[in-house]
Amino acid sequence: MSATFAGKGGVTGRFAGTVGGFALDADFRLEPRGITALSGPSGAGKTTLLRCIAGLTRLSGRLVVGDEIWQDERTFLAPHRRPVGVVFQEPSLLSHLSVRGNLLYGARRSTAKAEIGLDDTVDLLGLGPLLGRAPANLSGGERQRVALGRALLSQPRLLLMDEPLSSLDAGAKAEILPYLERLHRALEIPALYISHDAGEIARLADHVLLMDAGKVSPGGAVERGELAALSAEQRDGLALAALRAGLAPQL
Amino acid sequence: MIIRRRNLLGVAVLVALVSGAGASWAADTQVAVAANFTDPAKEIATAFKAQTGHTASLTFGSSGEFYAQIAHGAPYEVFLSADADRPRKAEQDGLGVAGSRFTYAVGRLALYSTTPGLAVDGGAVLANGKFEKLAIADPAAAPYGAAAVQTMKKLGVYDRVRGRIVTGTSISQTYQFVQTGAAELGFVAWSQVITQAAGSRWLVPSREHDPIEQQAILLQAGARSPAAKAFLAFLKSPAAVAIIRKYGYEAR
Amino acid sequence: MAEVIWTTLRLAGVTTVLLLLVATPIAWWLARQRSWWKEVVTALTTLPIILPPSVLGFYLLIAIAPQSPLMGLLHPFGIRTLAFTFEGLVIGSMVYSLPFAVQPIRNAFEAMGARPMEVAATLRASPLDAFFTVAMPLARRGFLGAAVQVFAHTVGEFGVVLMIGGGVPGKTEVISVRMYRLVESLQYGDAHRLAAGVVVFSFAGLLAALLIERRADRKLR
Numbered sequence: 001m002s003a004t005f006a007g008k009g010g011v012t013g014r015f016a017g018t019v020g021g022f023a024l025d026a027d028f029r030l031e032p033r034g035i036t037a038l039s040g041p042s043g044a045g046k047t048t049l050l051r052c053i054a055g056l057t058r059l060s061g062r063l064v065v066g067d068e069i070w071q072d073e074r075t076f077l078a079p080h081r082r083p084v085g086v087v088f089q090e091p092s093l094l095s096h097l098s099v100r101g102n103l104l105y106g107a108r109r110s111t112a113k114a115e116i117g118l119d120d121t122v123d124l125l126g127l128g129p130l131l132g133r134a135p136a137n138l139s140g141g142e143r144q145r146v147a148l149g150r151a152l153l154s155q156p157r158l159l160l161m162d163e164p165l166s167s168l169d170a171g172a173k174a175e176i177l178p179y180l181e182r183l184h185r186a187l188e189i190p191a192l193y194i195s196h197d198a199g200e201i202a203r204l205a206d207h208v209l210l211m212d213a214g215k216v217s218p219g220g221a222v223e224r225g226e227l228a229a230l231s232a233e234q235r236d237g238l239a240l241a242a243l244r245a246g247l248a249p250q251l
Numbered sequence: 252m253i254i255r256r257r258n259l260l261g262v263a264v265l266v267a268l269v270s271g272a273g274a275s276w277a278a279d280t281q282v283a284v285a286a287n288f289t290d291p292a293k294e295i296a297t298a299f300k301a302q303t304g305h306t307a308s309l310t311f312g313s314s315g316e317f318y319a320q321i322a323h324g325a326p327y328e329v330f331l332s333a334d335a336d337r338p339r340k341a342e343q344d345g346l347g348v349a350g351s352r353f354t355y356a357v358g359r360l361a362l363y364s365t366t367p368g369l370a371v372d373g374g375a376v377l378a379n380g381k382f383e384k385l386a387i388a389d390p391a392a393a394p395y396g397a398a399a400v401q402t403m404k405k406l407g408v409y410d411r412v413r414g415r416i417v418t419g420t421s422i423s424q425t426y427q428f429v430q431t432g433a434a435e436l437g438f439v440a441w442s443q444v445i446t447q448a449a450g451s452r453w454l455v456p457s458r459e460h461d462p463i464e465q466q467a468i469l470l471q472a473g474a475r476s477p478a479a480k481a482f483l484a485f486l487k488s489p490a491a492v493a494i495i496r497k498y499g500y501e502a503r
Numbered sequence: 504m505a506e507v508i509w510t511t512l513r514l515a516g517v518t519t520v521l522l523l524l525v526a527t528p529i530a531w532w533l534a535r536q537r538s539w540w541k542e543v544v545t546a547l548t549t550l551p552i553i554l555p556p557s558v559l560g561f562y563l564l565i566a567i568a569p570q571s572p573l574m575g576l577l578h579p580f581g582i583r584t585l586a587f588t589f590e591g592l593v594i595g596s597m598v599y600s601l602p603f604a605v606q607p608i609r610n611a612f613e614a615m616g617a618r619p620m621e622v623a624a625t626l627r628a629s630p631l632d633a634f635f636t637v638a639m640p641l642a643r644r645g646f647l648g649a650a651v652q653v654f655a656h657t658v659g660e661f662g663v664v665l666m667i668g669g670g671v672p673g674k675t676e677v678i679s680v681r682m683y684r685l686v687e688s689l690q691y692g693d694a695h696r697l698a699a700g701v702v703v704f705s706f707a708g709l710l711a712a713l714l715i716e717r718r719a720d721r722k723l724r
Contacts, residue, residue: 055624056624078624079621079624079625080623080625080626080627080628080629080630080632080633081627082625084625085625086625088618088621088622090618092618092619094622094637094641096640096641096643105626105636106625106626106627106628109626109627109628111627150626151625151626313687314687315686315687315688315689316686318689337689340689383583384587384669386669389687391684391687391688391690392687392688416671417587417669417670417671418669418670418671419665419669420665420670420680420683420684420687424666427561427666428564428586428669431561431564431565431568432565432569432571433564433568433586433587433669434586434587434669435569
């Protein structure tokens with residue numbers, strides 16, 4: 001892998017407010033590098049938080065990516081002005097464009113220096129044979145790989161993935177996981193990865209955030225390597241929170 | 252159950268029909284009436300009912316459409332056309348009863364404007380040309396339109412105003428063009444403006460154009476209908492003629 | 504006869520192009536708006552279907568006649584009246600066919616859902632950019648359907664054009680008016696020939712539109 005998917009800094013954010021009767025009050029931090037898993041029961045507000053970060057849902061709060069303010073009391077960058085790559089739960093490819101058209105849609109519009117090239121992305125995700133095809137003729141796993149490549153090629157400063165594997169069957173999941181692992185090694189920007197699945201998190205995540213009832217659990221940010229440094233009490237609390245969140249903790 | 256109910260209904264209708272007919276020997280006749288004759292026809296039908304007990308069921312519409320319908324078997328018994336051509340053709344084509352055709356009304360042409368003082372006697376405005384649009388009925392389809400063209404030719408203004416003519420497909424549409432102000436002037440039927448107090452009008456002398464004959468004819472469907480024949484006879488009676496004249500037509 | 508056909512095609516073509524331009528933002532707004540009062544706008548844009556053409560034509564005639572307050576606004580620009588003009592006929596046809604343009608486009612926008620526009624936004628496309636490069640291509644069936652319906656509807660329109668056009672040869676006399684006149688003046692032979700021509704032409708046109716649509720669908724396979 002010759003390409004580096006470089007980043008410039010971490011992400012800190014806080015959002016508070018109500019969307020459709022659901023109250024969110026989330027305070028979080030993403031490391032400058034590596035994948036942070038966001039886990040928690042359904043309805044905990046994970047997708048809402050992701051949408052707030054992308055600017056697709058507007059709640060009051062503050063979001064700083066590296067040294068740039070994307071949102072505060074005075075600022076609200078529109079979604080298309082945020083260099084963020086989003087992979088939705090369903091692949092959401094643009095059906096009127098070929099695979100190549102989808103991959104290049106964001107790349108052509110990005111104002112950042114092109115650090116992530118088409119060839120590298122195609123190599124990384126094994127998209128070569130698919131380039132000329134229409135989204136309608138791809139398998140679920142192939143579509144999600146294209147969606148991932150498309151997000152990367154938009155030269156994001158931050159990558160957001162909303163349960164990208166949950167719409168796939170077991171076979172497709174097994175097919176795409178190796179690609180995600182390769183991405184994980186090559187990725188040098190912060191990434192947020194929403195998932196219920198402990199196995200996926202164990203394979204992909206460097207850090208874990210837990211979310212419940214609109215709040216990111218206090219002390220829920222864990223780095224696996226630092227588990228030993230935690231007190232027994234902290235570990236138990238964390239395991240309990242993880243269990244409540246429907247996640248099997250690998251502590 | 253359903254069948255039985257239908258039978259009951261049928262019996263009821265039959266009883267009603269028989270008793271109704273038996274009570275007065277009155278009958279019903281279907282009359283197709285040119286739309287421009289709507290108001291006098293209604294009054295005539297009322298007088299007809301009062302005098303004979305027969306009912307004339309009137310349908311109003313365009314004479315050309317009526318002709319097409321009659322040619323394809325529409326069950327009208329009497330046809331009151333807005334012109335003489337269609338009844339003549341109906342007689343020739345055997346749709347009407349030979350010898351039953353006659354002129355029931357002669358229309359008078361009027362130059363009309365909603366602007367006071369514009370459409371004055373002699374139609375001077377046509378010569379001096381102080382207007383943008385002049386509405387007439389389609390000369391090919393409506394006798395009022397043909398009469399309007401004849402009048403303008405006779406006045407020697409036709410070539411001058413030609414480019415400003417807009418045509419309505421019927422005399423009632425032509426009247427609407429003028430009434431809405433979309434056209435300042437129009438050749439309309441005298442019967443349309445006889446009760447209009449506002450605006451200005453010139454009753455075009457009959458010598459300026461061929462008579463605008465509206466003819467009636469007994470159709471084949473009514474050949475054996477006493478009510479249809481009675482209606483046509485009534486149309487020639489002094490009572491009917493008085494009504495026709497009141498509405499701005501001439502009648503013999 | 505050629506003049507009448509040319510006037511008809513010109514009217515239908517101009518009406519179709521202009522109406523798509525007008526209907527697209529309305530359809531977009533209706534597809535995205537959630538408040539209850541968008542139904543007021545829906546009802547307004549659907550009204551022309553309910554009103555009989557002759558009634559609609561009558562009101563349009565009043566609206567574009569010299570005395571109307573609407574025309575009063577145009578007097579400073581040297582326009583006194585639009586009655587009996589080609590421009591007036593275009594406006595009348597646009598009003599009459601508005602529902603036939605708005606509804607298919609709106610349905611297509613609604614069927615698309617919110618997601619493609621969100622995807623485009625996360626790929627740096629501004630709302631306008633995304634509208635042209637995502638929403639419009641995805642709604643192409645709706646646009647094609649609207650164009651075919653408006654064109655066909657305008658060619659077949661009679662009541663409105665009769666009322667506000669005045670049948671001025673070369674300007675406002677269209678096929679349907681000519682056909683009506685031929686029937687009214689008992690010239691059935693010419694009427695039959697014109698009607699047959701229109702039916703054949705329309706069938707060919709509709710078939711072509713459907714085949715184009717089919718091909719557009721197949722292109723991406």
